[in-house]
Amino acid sequence: MTDAPDAPEGFFIDWDGKTRPIDQPGKGMRCEVDKKSKYVMVLNKYGGLDHESTWYPTVADVEKAGIKVIHADLNAPIKISSIE
Secondary structure, X not given: OOOOOXXXXXXXXXXXXXXXXXXXXXXXXXXXXXXXXXXXXXEOOOOOEEEEEEOEOOHHHHHHOOOOOOEOOOXXXXXXXXXX
């Protein structure tokens, strides 16, 4: 048995304006989330900050914020300048 949740623990709007789960920010990237302040930092493999966003607990919360939900293609390469 695993302690991993079945669903991601929230979402953020990525650098392309697309909804992305915080547990899948892209190859070589990781998210640090402050749920209390609803803040997401997307860090590169060197620990540098590449993107900041708001944390949304659910896709419905993204919609409530007035943002059109367009899901990111999680298999596509990401396009951030610090990613090799």
